[in-house]
Amino acid sequence: MCDGYATHNGELAIGRNLKVAFMPWKGYNFEDAIILSERVVREDLFTSLHIAEHVVSVRETKRGSEELTADIPNISENATKDLDENGMIRVGAHAKTGDILIGKITPKGESDPTPEEKLLRAILEKAGDVKDASLKQNHLTKVL
Incomplete structure (x- = not known):
């Protein structure tokens, strides 16, 4: 050869x-x-582009379904400012270490809610007890 x-x-x-x-x-x-x-x-000869694919699944749990959202409890508005209404980070945003890329909440609780509690939450549009299960960035980057 x-x-x-x-x-x-x-x-x-x-x-x-x-x-x-x-x-x-x-x-x-x-x-x-x-x-x-x-x-x-x-001439920008040694610039490189690194692409990472992140997969987030939304599952139905015993306590209720997980949800992609920008409305995450106990998280400041500043931390979610770059998220759209579906909880996805906007294109062109600069993400630092620890920033939320995809906002996700998961129901939590010690016991299964009764049908009456589920109905009451649905009427009052309350999410119940949820925890932050968001995908966070582990290094400095720009979202493409």
């Missing part, structure tokens, strides 16, 4: 060779710098 621009020793070699300079300041080990060409920065 012959080697070409994208192969090396029969293996796919995707990437670029780049010369960089590591320059300590006056011989000290702090305030170091890695020097790159301005062209590398200007």
Whole structure:
């Protein structure tokens, strides 16, 4: 097999060779710098795009059904400001570590509600006791 621009020793070699300079300041080990060409920065040569798919399932539990929502109890309005009415983070939002990507609530309680309690909650439009089961971000990113 012959080697070409994208192969090396029969293996796919995707990437670029780049010369960089590591320059300590006056011989000290702090305030170091890695020097790159301005062209590398200007032409955005080493920018990458990372896509992650998150799957959230909504199930029917013994206590009731789970729900995707932006109305999550005991969570500040600031924490849910980027969520739409369905609990999904809006496109273009910047998510930091710990931000909610998908708002989800799950019913909780010690015992199954009686049919009368279910009817009363349905009439009063109360969700009952729910807990936050939202999908949260684990690193800094921009939602595409």
